[in-house]
Each structure stands twice: as C-alpha cells, then as structure tokens.
Amino acid sequence: MTIHNAIKAAVVAAVGFGTAAQAQETVVWWDFLGGGDGARMKQLIDRFNQEHQGEITIDATTLEWGMPFYTRVQTAAAVGEAADVIMYHASRIPLAVEQGILQPLTAEDWQAMGLGQDDYAPATWDAVTVEDQQYAVPFDTHPIVLYFNKDILEAAGVLDENGLPMGMDSREGFTETLRALKEHGVRFPLGSVTADGNFMFRTIYSLMGQQDGELMTDGEFLAGDNGEKLENALSVLAEWTDEGLQSTYTDYPATVALFTSGEAAMMINGVWEVPTMTDLSAQGQLFEWGAVELPVIFDHPSTYADSHAFAIPANRGREMAPEKRAAVLEVISWMANNSLFWATAGHIPAYESVTASAEYQAMEPNATYSSLTQNMIFDPRSPLAGISGPIFDVMSTYFVPTLNGEMEPAEAVEMIRDELNAL
CATH class of the missing domain: 3.40.190.10 (Periplasmic binding protein-like II)
Known part of the structure; x- marks a missing residue:
C-alpha cells in the first residue's frame, strides 16, 4: 500500500466513510528559513500542495532563526500547541531529547517513508541519533x-x-x-x-x-x-x-x-x-x-x-491521530525525494539517491564541494552543543x-x- 493510500485508508477507518474533501489533512509546519533558501523552500511547499490537492495541505510558518525558534518550539510543545512537523538543526537534537520535546521515529515510520539508515552518510545519520534512536529525518547537510x-x-x-x-x-x-x-x-x-x-x-x-x-x-x-x-x-x-x-x-x-x-x-x-x-x-x-x-x-x-532535519514535536496532552501522522510522513518522504531542487539553495541533500543522480552531479558549484560529505564533522552530541x-x-x-x-x-x-x- 502506498503512503497516499495509507492516509486515505486511515481516514476512512476513522470516520467510516469519506470523500476527497473529508480525507484532506492539514499539516502545520514551522521552519526558520529566510533569504534564498527560504524562498526555495516556499517553492517546494507550493509544489507539494499542488501535487497533493484534496489530500494534504502544508500550512507553513517561518519563525525567527536561532534561540527564538527553539524557545518557541519548547514552550509550545509543553502545552500541546507546537506544529505537526518542524525543521530542526541536528546539532540541537540531544538537548531537545533531554527536554522531551521530540517524538522518536519508529521502524514503521521509516518503512512508511521508504527511507532508512543506508540512505544517509554515517555522520548525518549519527547526528539525528540519540542512544540508538532516531529523532529526525536529515534533509541536508550545510x-x-x-x-x-x-x-x-x-x-x-x-x-x-x-x-x-x-x-x-x-x-x-x-x-x-x-x-x-x-x-x-x-x-x-x-x-x-x-x-x-x-x-x-x-x-x-x-x-x-x-x-x-x-x-x-x-x-x-x-x-x-x-x-x-x-x-x-x-x-x-x-x-x-x-x-x-x-x-x-x-x-x-x-x-x-x-x-x-x-x-x-x-x-x-x-x-x-x-x-x-x-x-x-x-x-x-x-x-x-x-x-x-x-x-x-x-x-x-x-x-x-550541521543538518536541517525534519522532526515531529512531542505535543504534551495531544496525541497525533494515525491519519495525521501518515500525512506528516508523506510530507517528509516527498521532501526527501524532491530535494534536488533544495540543492539550488546551496545545501547538500542528505538523501544519497539524490546526490548520486546525474542531475546533481552536473550541478555547480555543488558537485565540486559535495565531496566534503566524506570529511564532515558535526558538533559533539551533547545537550550543551548546537546552534545558539x-x-x-x-x-x-x-x-x-x-x-x-x-x-x-x-x-x-x-x-x-x-x-x-x-x-
């Protein structure tokens, strides 16, 4: 079953009947992207919404980069009012796990997205892992x-x-x-x-x-x-x-x-x-x-x-419905598979199927510096580390x-x- 069908099946099971309008899910999204990469992310979101019309709509908000963003996520998750999916720096994940504000991703989640450890450089995968548990999906390395x-x-x-x-x-x-x-x-x-x-x-x-x-x-x-x-x-x-x-x-x-x-x-x-x-x-x-x-x-x-990664907040007192989670996983999976366009923002897509493609290898200057993914180092994995x-x-x-x-x-x-x- 494709993830699109999984979403629809979840909705039908939940309500007993459904139409395209009733099956539509709205995924609330927060990021901190400004400038050139923010403009390109907006284009990706628009493309997603067009391709998923009647099924899923991303409702995106861009917040202030740095501590204002992370403070907002922490306080909102504590009262169950954070977004459904957020962009997060991998370097901040150990602190977020200690604070209890991110949901772990299960084996079923990775299977639904069609993604896994072999799709990422070891350093990138390790950057979103705390005690053998993944808390985010890497989107790029920057x-x-x-x-x-x-x-x-x-x-x-x-x-x-x-x-x-x-x-x-x-x-x-x-x-x-x-x-x-x-x-x-x-x-x-x-x-x-x-x-x-x-x-x-x-x-x-x-x-x-x-x-x-x-x-x-x-x-x-x-x-x-x-x-x-x-x-x-x-x-x-x-x-x-x-x-x-x-x-x-x-x-x-x-x-x-x-x-x-x-x-x-x-x-x-x-x-x-x-x-x-x-x-x-x-x-x-x-x-x-x-x-x-x-x-x-x-x-x-x-x-x-560092890595921009997609994470799911642990909204206190608000359990995510199965159809909502399926929609969130579809958003993340689609972004990974369409991250070649994200490379025009200068970032190196984390999904190695994209960076191995002929289209990416022809991109400049990205292809010239993308070899550094074999030599990159991330922040120490500590709650004291990370952006800001x-x-x-x-x-x-x-x-x-x-x-x-x-x-x-x-x-x-x-x-x-x-x-x-x-x-």
Whole structure:
C-alpha cells in the first residue's frame, strides 16, 4: 500500500466513510528559513500542495532563526500547541531529547517513508541519533565552504589549470596564495566573519578536525592534547589577521558585501550563500565565482557541518491521530525525494539517491564541494552543543578578540577550557 493510500485508508477507518474533501489533512509546519533558501523552500511547499490537492495541505510558518525558534518550539510543545512537523538543526537534537520535546521515529515510520539508515552518510545519520534512536529525518547537510573570485585569482596568478585556487593542500601553500593576492593589491585576500565568534566556531572546529581534535572526550572538554589543537587552529587565523590577509571585526553582512563587491578575493561562508551568488550572477551583477571545500591547513580534510532535519514535536496532552501522522510522513518522504531542487539553495541533500543522480552531479558549484560529505564533522552530541547553545556562547566570547589580535591563542584556550568544564 502506498503512503497516499495509507492516509486515505486511515481516514476512512476513522470516520467510516469519506470523500476527497473529508480525507484532506492539514499539516502545520514551522521552519526558520529566510533569504534564498527560504524562498526555495516556499517553492517546494507550493509544489507539494499542488501535487497533493484534496489530500494534504502544508500550512507553513517561518519563525525567527536561532534561540527564538527553539524557545518557541519548547514552550509550545509543553502545552500541546507546537506544529505537526518542524525543521530542526541536528546539532540541537540531544538537548531537545533531554527536554522531551521530540517524538522518536519508529521502524514503521521509516518503512512508511521508504527511507532508512543506508540512505544517509554515517555522520548525518549519527547526528539525528540519540542512544540508538532516531529523532529526525536529515534533509541536508550545510557545511562551510571557500568561495572565490575567479577573475581576481586568475589576474593574481593563483588560479590553477582546473580553475581552482592554488595552495589548497597545505598551510604554507594557502598562506602563499593569500600573500600573492595581497601583493596584487586585493584589500582582503580572505573575508571571514571575525566579529561573530558563533560563526567562526565553524571554521575553527573544522581546523581542529583536520588535526583529529575533539572538543569533548568522555564528557570532558579539551582533554589531553585537544587544547593544543584548538590553539593551533586559532594561531593560523590570528596570523592571517596580523599579516592583513583576513578581514578584521567583520560581521556577517559585511563579509558577504566584501566578497560580492570584489574587495575580498575569497570568503569562508556557508553553502546557504550560494543562492546569493547565483541570483547576482543571473542579474549580471557578479564576477566569475566558484566554491570549494576548505583548504587542508593541517593533516587531512575536515569540515564542520550541521543538518536541517525534519522532526515531529512531542505535543504534551495531544496525541497525533494515525491519519495525521501518515500525512506528516508523506510530507517528509516527498521532501526527501524532491530535494534536488533544495540543492539550488546551496545545501547538500542528505538523501544519497539524490546526490548520486546525474542531475546533481552536473550541478555547480555543488558537485565540486559535495565531496566534503566524506570529511564532515558535526558538533559533539551533547545537550550543551548546537546552534545558539552554551558551547557556542562560551567559545565565541574568546574567539573574537583572539582572531582580531587582542588576545593570545594560548590564553584563550585556557579560558575556554575552564569555562566549558564549569558547565
């Protein structure tokens, strides 16, 4: 029986008779998507509603990103008033499970969706798993990448025969590329969000991962030589700032503006900025550009990533009817199977049948950086981790002064270790 028929059968069984109008289910949906990916999600929702007319309608609301969203979900679920399905960052799932605000997904749920563990990269599947139980369906992975201005790099002689930046395989090589751009007269060879420690966590954690560093080991923060690995990561970035190779005290909008205006030749940012570049390019307002996996500064490739995932709130005192759950599972399954369009938002679809398709492999720059899914690392699985979580807050306090030349990396590491372990 298809999931569409399962929905109809559930409704008929519940009421004893039915028409198309009576069988229609409304699925209340909450997300936090703005900008280019928000616009593309709205298009996906419209397509779903058109294809399921008379059966299922998604009633979608976009809430404010970050803590406002997660606080709203927590308080609403506590009184049984959260949505039927929500978008959730995988990094926040351990805390959500501790708070009791997400329903676990059963084997029957996965079977109904036609999805399972083999459809996802191991790191992505693990990110939604707590104590061998899944609490969400991964929709994408959204790592950070290196954006680059092909015109400037070519003029400076640091674009290789494949149209990619030179020096991507070592700290020395990439630093020489930055220096060559500086000598060429580029104001900022690299644009980084150095005024926002929460954002810079992504870059710094990636550089720790390139050294096989761990933020948390058996419940202890920066145990063993992991403090040294964090110091190494901070030192590289601080040195680039000191040499004038990286933008200083730059907030998120300013970083994007530096890159799109040509004042920064390269930029480290999330794949979610791909729509910005794509749309500007289509309007004839942008140079030739590309995006690629981060340079290997230390031992091997490693990139921080998170995942947008679909979860079902545990609404206290409000049990979800079988036909409603069937409709929710159809929404999630349809989104996974149609996530090729989501890749136009820059994200890497989590469903590997999509990323293995010829259509996806022909997409640029996505296909160029999608190899990083073999090298990605997620936040530690802890209620203290995740977007806008305590770990982010503590570390960001010390990242900003360190990256901008006002604190020594070794001092920052000691302060971070002490405060994190005090949590």
